[in-house]
Amino acid sequence: MTGVDVDVTRMAAELPASLSRLLERFKEGKVAALARAISVAEDERPDFQALLHAVLADGPSGARVGFTGPPGAGKSSLVAAAAVAYRARDERVGIVAVDPTSPYSGGALLGDRIRMNDLATDPGIFIRSMATRGSLGGLATTSKEVIDLMDAFGFERVLVETVGVGQSELEITAAADTVVVVLTPESGDAIQAMKAGLMEIADIFVVNKADRAGALRLLKEIRQAIHLRAGDTMRDVPAHHGVDLSGIGPKRAQRVPPDGDAGWQIPVLPTVAQTGEGVGELLDAVDRHRDWLVESGALAERRRARARRRVHEVVDRELRRVAWRSAAVGELLERGLDQIQHASATPYSVAARILRALLPEE
Amino acid sequence: MTGVDVDVTRMAAELPASLSRLLERFKEGKVAALARAISVAEDERPDFQALLHAVLADGPSGARVGFTGPPGAGKSSLVAAAAVAYRARDERVGIVAVDPTSPYSGGALLGDRIRMNDLATDPGIFIRSMATRGSLGGLATTSKEVIDLMDAFGFERVLVETVGVGQSELEITAAADTVVVVLTPESGDAIQAMKAGLMEIADIFVVNKADRAGALRLLKEIRQAIHLRAGDTMRDVPAHHGVDLSGIGPKRAQRVPPDGDAGWQIPVLPTVAQTGEGVGELLDAVDRHRDWLVESGALAERRRARARRRVHEVVDRELRRVAWRSAAVGELLERGLDQIQHASATPYSVAARILRALLPEE
Numbered sequence: 001m002t003g004v005d006v007d008v009t010r011m012a013a014e015l016p017a018s019l020s021r022l023l024e025r026f027k028e029g030k031v032a033a034l035a036r037a038i039s040v041a042e043d044e045r046p047d048f049q050a051l052l053h054a055v056l057a058d059g060p061s062g063a064r065v066g067f068t069g070p071p072g073a074g075k076s077s078l079v080a081a082a083a084v085a086y087r088a089r090d091e092r093v094g095i096v097a098v099d100p101t102s103p104y105s106g107g108a109l110l111g112d113r114i115r116m117n118d119l120a121t122d123p124g125i126f127i128r129s130m131a132t133r134g135s136l137g138g139l140a141t142t143s144k145e146v147i148d149l150m151d152a153f154g155f156e157r158v159l160v161e162t163v164g165v166g167q168s169e170l171e172i173t174a175a176a177d178t179v180v181v182v183l184t185p186e187s188g189d190a191i192q193a194m195k196a197g198l199m200e201i202a203d204i205f206v207v208n209k210a211d212r213a214g215a216l217r218l219l220k221e222i223r224q225a226i227h228l229r230a231g232d233t234m235r236d237v238p239a240h241h242g243v244d245l246s247g248i249g250p251k252r253a254q255r256v257p258p259d260g261d262a263g264w265q266i267p268v269l270p271t272v273a274q275t276g277e278g279v280g281e282l283l284d285a286v287d288r289h290r291d292w293l294v295e296s297g298a299l300a301e302r303r304r305a306r307a308r309r310r311v312h313e314v315v316d317r318e319l320r321r322v323a324w325r326s327a328a329v330g331e332l333l334e335r336g337l338d339q340i341q342h343a344s345a346t347p348y349s350v351a352a353r354i355l356r357a358l359l360p361e362e
Numbered sequence: 363m364t365g366v367d368v369d370v371t372r373m374a375a376e377l378p379a380s381l382s383r384l385l386e387r388f389k390e391g392k393v394a395a396l397a398r399a400i401s402v403a404e405d406e407r408p409d410f411q412a413l414l415h416a417v418l419a420d421g422p423s424g425a426r427v428g429f430t431g432p433p434g435a436g437k438s439s440l441v442a443a444a445a446v447a448y449r450a451r452d453e454r455v456g457i458v459a460v461d462p463t464s465p466y467s468g469g470a471l472l473g474d475r476i477r478m479n480d481l482a483t484d485p486g487i488f489i490r491s492m493a494t495r496g497s498l499g500g501l502a503t504t505s506k507e508v509i510d511l512m513d514a515f516g517f518e519r520v521l522v523e524t525v526g527v528g529q530s531e532l533e534i535t536a537a538a539d540t541v542v543v544v545l546t547p548e549s550g551d552a553i554q555a556m557k558a559g560l561m562e563i564a565d566i567f568v569v570n571k572a573d574r575a576g577a578l579r580l581l582k583e584i585r586q587a588i589h590l591r592a593g594d595t596m597r598d599v600p601a602h603h604g605v606d607l608s609g610i611g612p613k614r615a616q617r618v619p620p621d622g623d624a625g626w627q628i629p630v631l632p633t634v635a636q637t638g639e640g641v642g643e644l645l646d647a648v649d650r651h652r653d654w655l656v657e658s659g660a661l662a663e664r665r666r667a668r669a670r671r672r673v674h675e676v677v678d679r680e681l682r683r684v685a686w687r688s689a690a691v692g693e694l695l696e697r698g699l700d701q702i703q704h705a706s707a708t709p710y711s712v713a714a715r716i717l718r719a720l721l722p723e724e
C-alpha cells in the first residue's frame with residue numbers, strides 16, 4: 001500500500017499562502033480567523049493537518065472543562081452560568097456544544113436571565129455548536145480538534161458540553177482535563193448513574209435544579225456511591241486495537257485510591273443554574289481539581305494519553321483515506337456487493353479480498 | 363505495508379476444529395452455540411471473521427426492528443411487550459439491548475406484568491445486553507455482528523434497543539430494517555425530536571405512556587412535523603471518508619416523497635407498553651413497513667448499504683491492527699509522545715512520521 005499524500009508529507013514544510021495568512025491572523029487573535037480555522041478542520045480541507053500542526057505547536061495551555069449528563073439536566077444553563085462567571089473574572093471562554101438539542105443558537109438560556117445575545121456579542125466568548133449527526137465516525141476527532149483550536153487561540157477556559165449517553169460522550173470527556181457530571185433529581189437515582197458509567201468519568205458531580213424535591217436524597221446517594229467505590233480495587237480497562245486507554249485507567253485508580261489521601265476526592269455539589277446558586281462553589285472545585293491535576297502529575301499524564309489517541313486517530317483516518325481512494329479497491333467492493341446480494345460472498349470474504357489487494361504479502 | 367493476517371487469508375479455507383464444531387452446533391440451533399459465537403465475535407478471538415463468514419453465508423433473512431428514543435421513554439417495556447406478542451404468534455425473538463440502563467438482567471419489566479424470568483426462561487427468546495462503555499470504537503461493529511448472528515441463528519425477529527442520542531444510535535439504526543422511534547409526553551416536544559435528528563431515522567413513531575397528559579398534543583405535533591417534512595426537497599447527506607451513506611440518503615427520499623404515493627407514510631402511534639395497549643397496532647405497522655420494504659426494493663437497498671458499511675468496517679479494523687502491531691511504529695509513537703510533551707512535535711507531525719513508515723512512496 002503506497003501513496004502518502006501531499007498534505008501529510010508537507011507537514012513540516014511550508015503552508016500554502018492562504019493558510020499562512022490564516023495562521024498569521026489566528027496568532028494575532030482575530031476571531032474570524034479562529035472561525036475559519038475551525039471550518040478548515042471540520043471540513044478536512046487540503047492541508048488542514050498542516051495548519052493544525054502549525055497552530056498547536058506550543059501545546060495545550062487552557063483549562064478544558066467537560067460538562068456531561070443526561071438530556072434535560074441543565075448542562076447548557078450551567079455552562080452559560082459558568083461562562084458568565086469566568087467573564088466576570090476577565091477570563092476568555094470558548095464553548096463547544098456537542099449536543100443536538102443545546103440551545104446556544106438563538107433564544108434564551110436560564111429563563112430570561114441570560115439572553116443568548118449577551119453571550120454571543122461578548123468578544124471574550126466564542127461558541128461553537130456541533131451536530132452529532134450526519135458525520136458518522138468523524139464526530140470525535142473533529143470535535144477534539146475544535147477544542148484544540150480554541151485552546152491554542154488563547155481561551156483560558158474551554159467548556160465542552162456533551163450529552164452523557166454512549167460512546168461519543170466518553171470520547172469527548174477524554175478531551176477534557178476536568179469532567180463535571182450534571183444530574184438532576186428527575187434524571188434518576190445514583191444507581192442508574194453508576195450503571196451508565198458516569199461514576200467512572202466524573203471528576204466533579206453536580207446535582208443541578210437542587211431546589212427541587214429529591215435533590216438532597218440524590219446528593220446523599222451519590223456521596224454514598226462514591227464512598228463505596230473508593231473501596232473498589234482498580235478495574236481493568238479492556239484493550240482495543242489501535243486505541244490506548246492507558247490515560248483513562250490510571251486516572252480512575254489515582255482518583256479514588258483505597259486510602260483516599262494523595263488522590264482526588266470527588267466533590268458532589270448542589271447548583272441551581274437558573275439562579276446562579278452554587279455556581280461559584282462549582283468553579284472553585286474546578287480550580288481545586290486543576291491544582292490537583294498539575295501537582296499530582298495527572299495533567300501531564302492525561303495530556304500524553306490524549307496525544308496518543310490523537311496520533312492514532314490521525315494515522316487511522318489517513319490509512320482509511322489512502323485505502324479507499326484506489327479504483328481497484330472500489331471495483332472489488334462493488335463486485336463483492338453484487339455477490340453478497342446473491343449470497344455468493346459475505347462482507348468478510350469481500351473484506352479479505354480487498355485486504356489482500358492492499359497488503360501484498362512479502 | 364505488508365502482513366495480511368492468518369485469520370484474514372484463511373477466510374475461504376478451513377475453520378480450526380473448535381470453531382468447526384461450534385459452527386455445526388450453531389447450525390443445529392443450539393442456543394449455547396449462539397452464545398459462544400457471540401462471545402467469539404465480541405472478543406475478536408482468532409478466526410472470528412472466518413466464523414462470521416461461515417455463519418452468514420446464506421445472507422440475512424430475519425426482520426430487524428430497532429427501537430430508539432431518549433432514556434426513560436419505555437423502550438425496554440415496549441421491546442418486552444413486542445417480544446411477548448411475537449411469541450404468542452410462535453415467532454422466535456432475539457433481543458439486543460445496547461443501552462447501559464436497560465433492565466434486561468434481573469428485576470421486572472412492565473411493572474409486575476412481565477417478569478424477566480418469563481422472558482429469560484423461554485427458549486424462543488434470546489436476550490443480549492451490550493455495554494456502550496469500555497469498548498471505545500468497537501461498539502458499533504460488534505453490536506451489528508451480534509445482530510447478524512441472531513438473524514443467522516434463525517430468529518424471525520431481531521429487536522434492537524438503543525438509546526437515541528448521538529452517533530452510536532445512528533450507527534445501530536443503520537443495522538435495522540425498521541426503525542421505531544419511541545417518545546413520551548415527558549421526553550419533550552416534536553421540535554426537539556426533529557432537532558435531535560430522530561425525524562430523519564424514524565420509519566414509525568410511537569408515543570408511549572400515551573395515557574399521560576400531553577400525549578395527544580405530542581401525537582399531533584409529530585404528525586404535523588412529518589407533514590411539513592414531506593414537502594422538503596431531498597437533503598444531501600455529507601460524504602465521509604471511507605463510509606458510504608448512500609443507503610441512508612435514498613431511504614429518506616423514498617420515504618417521504620413530495621407526493622407521498624409510492625413512498626412510506628410514517629405512522630404515529632400511541633402505546634401504553636405497561637398495559638399492552640397499542641402494541642398490536644405497532645406490530646401491524648412493523649409488518650406493513652416490512653411489506654413496503656420488500657415491494658419497493660428498499661430492503662435490498664438497505665441490505666446493500668449495510669453490507670457496504672460492514673466491508674468498510676472490517677477492512678478498516680484490519681488495517682488499524684496491522685499498522686499498530688509493528689514494533690517500529692510503536693517506537694515512533696513513544697518517541698513522538700515525548701517530543702509532544704516538550705512541545706517539539708505535535709500529534710500531526712508524529713502521525714505523518716508514522717504514515718511515512720507505513721506507506722513508503724513508490
